Amino acid sequence: MRTLRIAQEGARALAAHKLRTFFMMAGTIVGIAALTVIMAVGKGTEKKVMKRVNAFGTHAIMITAGGGKGFSPPQAGITTLRLEDAEAIRSQVQGIDVVAPFAVRRDSSTKAGSNQLQTIVMAVGADWHDAWEWYTTDGEPITAEDNSTMARVCLLGTLSASDLFGSQNAIGEDIQIGNVRFKVKGILEPRGTSPMGDEFDRRIVIPLTTGMRRVFNQDYITNIRVTVKDSRQIESIAKEIRQLLHERHHITPPRDDDFAIFSAADIAKMARGISGTLTYLLIALAGLSLLVGGIVLMNILLISVGERTKEIGLRRALGATQGDVFHQFLVESLSVTILGMVAGSVLGWVVSITLARLTQSPVVISWESFALAIGFALVVGVFFGVQPARRAAKLRPVDALR
Amino acid sequence: MIQLEKIEKTYTAGTVQTPVLKGISFSIHAGEYVAIMGASGTGKSTLMHILGCLDKPTGGRYRLDDIDMVNLDDEALSHLRNGKIGFVFQQFHLLDRATALRNVMLPLIYAKEYPADAHQRAEKALTAVGLAERMSYKPNQLSGGQQQRVAIARALITDPAILLADEPTGNLDSKSGTEVMAIFQRLHRDGRTIILVTHDRNVADHARRVIVLKDGQVAEDRLVAQPRDAESELAAVVDEEVRP
Known part of the structure; x- marks a missing residue:
């Protein structure tokens, strides 16, 4: 007191x-x-x-064809990254979970009926779903069989579905990518905005083989997405992949890389700025x-x-x-x-x-x-x-x- | 009540030793009204500080209410001051920003037991010194005489064993000074023990006993045969004022 x-x-x-x-x-x-x-x-x-990191994937490493220091989209006409590179990574690098090669084409013209959409089309293998931990909410995912048969099927993001079909159910409907007709097989889970600021949900996903042979008409890929088992090893694994690609592409300094590698750690660094x-x-x-x-x-x-x-x-x-x-x-x-x-x-x-x-x-x-x-x-x-x-x-x- | 035995106080500054009090002995009994007199430099203030337990002697013994203060530490002395001594200073020493009532209650803050009726006690003390109407005034709204009366009420709030006043009229005009003397005489009649320290013979003569200090020693210790009566002096002053 x-x-x-x-x-x-x-x-x-x-x-x-x-x-x-x-x-x-x-x-x-x-x-x-x-x-x-x-x-x-x-x-x-x-x-x-x-x-941002979660959107990118906390365990993910992205390899993009073409050099450059920025986290830029794959440039058109860069033919250096090939399926064999993905195969080499899968067989030679330790600590890897999934290796998913894919090919991306920006500004692809797509349409359904009278609705048109300029957007990103991704041609992917079956393990792409696991590599992105990105699955379908409705319908079926892209399968290994879709790839072996070069099936003309596609998945729509929620935004691309609404852009092309409005509120109508898109599954089972046809869309056109370039001159090729595809059947909508499933709708992807909403994923928000990509680290580069565009909408994940406005993408269209097709089988890798179909994309390479029938749509893009190319024998190269644009990206490889790798996921690691232990996120603490992500930087050392990224380094190992870089060395492997140097060897395979016969790159020795001072020649610039013809590819770029970004890991979740790089994304975090960039976002912190x-x-x-x-x-x-x-x-x-x-x-x-x-x-x-x-x-x-x-x-x-x-x-x-x-x-x-x-x-x-x-x-x-x-x-x-x-x-x-x-x-x-x-x-x-x-x-x-x-x-x-x-x-x-x-x-x-x-x-x-x-x-x-x-x-x-x-x-x-x-x-x-x-x-x-x-x-x-x-x-x-x-x-x-x-x-x-x-x-x-x-x-x-x-x-x-x- | 108070026993001083050969009290000595020597100030040391470096190697220079200055004795101020050179063996002072006297006793004061309960209910006495004593004036301690002396010119400046006779050790009067030093003695007052020792009597008030604000300072310790360098020699001798001082017993207050059968407590030997010489052996007490600073904290115990603080409690002793709070419980046994009521101070009245020449400069009043009121807190500027606090009301009269809060000033009077100040010592209770440091009491071991805060009385439940602190407010009533403070009001009573202020009423007793004629300031019932001024309780919520701040010091700058009060005259010097009124301020000193607030200080007296503050000194009495803890019901101390002795009231120790150091030149209480020194900063007052003669009428206010006489009023303060009248209050002291009334308190004395009610049985309060009062020690008044002053250099002024006219003030000292209101007490019943005068101890005169000279050169750090007691030069004179006498009873006043006919103490001056402040009440009648006051009446005379009022008469003069009333007369055209």
Whole structure:
């Protein structure tokens, strides 16, 4: 009870000096607000990254014909990647689950009745479903038999189905890809947006053999998708595949690769982009403002101890122990940082939400950031409050009353 | 109630030793009204600090209510001050931003047991010094005399064994000063033990006993045959004011 009464004295002193209290609080408010925003943006970015990585496949490695550093779509007319490459990877690289070669053609003209659609057509083997963990919701998947018989069947994404058939059931209907007629065999599960920003669900999938011989008329493939058994090995396996393809394609530096390899890890790196560096910079900024805020707080408290020498002397004369005076000043400093923390968190939330609206990027407000803010407030309050509180407590009542 | 035996106080600054109190002995009994007098530099303030347990002597013994304060640590001294001593200072020393009532209640915050009737006690104490109408005023809304009366109410709120006043009239005009003296005399009549520290003979003569310090020693310790009566002096002042 006595402790509580003395804490109240500290709170009263703060309430009596509102402007001074605000100045003491300012640094904490800015620091905590910055911290909250950083955490919110960081979590938002991470969420975006995870979404991208999940869309790509956490265990996946993609090999694309054609060089280039960007994660670009396969270029037309690149003939370097062949089914034999996929066969070599399957037989020579350890730790691999599925190897699924496929051929992609962008801007293929398709139509059903009077509805037309320019879209991506993918010609795939039977194990493509497993490699993408992407199956049909209605109808049947592409099978090995479809490939051996060069069947003219296709699967539609949900968007391509609605583009071509509206709300009508597409299964069993015919569509035309180029000049070739296909029967819709199944509808693919919705998968959202690809790491490159186009819609997975607007694709059309046909058997690999049918695609190569009847539609695209080519003896090469554009991609190989490989999935690994253990995602921790993904980077070493990607490296091994690169070496194997170097050998097979007779590539030695300084000649550029005629293929590109991307793994889930590369996708994550790309999605994070510069936000990683930016986050560290902002964290440093938040830390700095908390530090500066703490130093300001300590200085104002030290000045206040000087100004309130008589008050402290009086309290000592009336029976306050050194501990009581220490306690009161520590309560003052802690109250300042805790109030600053609450105000800073609220400010940070407001800024985060505004930022999310303005930039259309995801921002996640988490309890972790609030817990971290409480932690920082307590640490700053105690760390920078102890010295002034000790100085106040050490004043001799006789000197203080003069 | 109070026993001082050969109290000594020597200040040490580096290698220079300055003796201020050189063996002071006297006793004060419960209910006495004693003035400690002396010119500045005679150790009067130092003695007051020791009597008020704000400072420790460097030699001798001081017993307050049968407690030997010389052996107590800082914390125990704080509790002793809170429980046994009511201070009245020359500068009043009120908290600027707190009301009269809150100022009076301040010592109770540091009491071991916070009385349930703290509010009522503070109101009663303020009423007793004639400030029933001013309880929610802040110090800057009060005159010097009123501020000192708030301080007296604050000193009495813990019902201390002794009331220790250091030049209580020093910052007041003569009328307000006399009013404070009148309050002290009334408290004395009610049985309160009062120690008044002053350099002013006119103030000291309101007490029943005067101890005069000189050069760190007791030069004189006498009873006042005819203490001045603050009430009648006050009546005289009021008379003068009323007369055209």
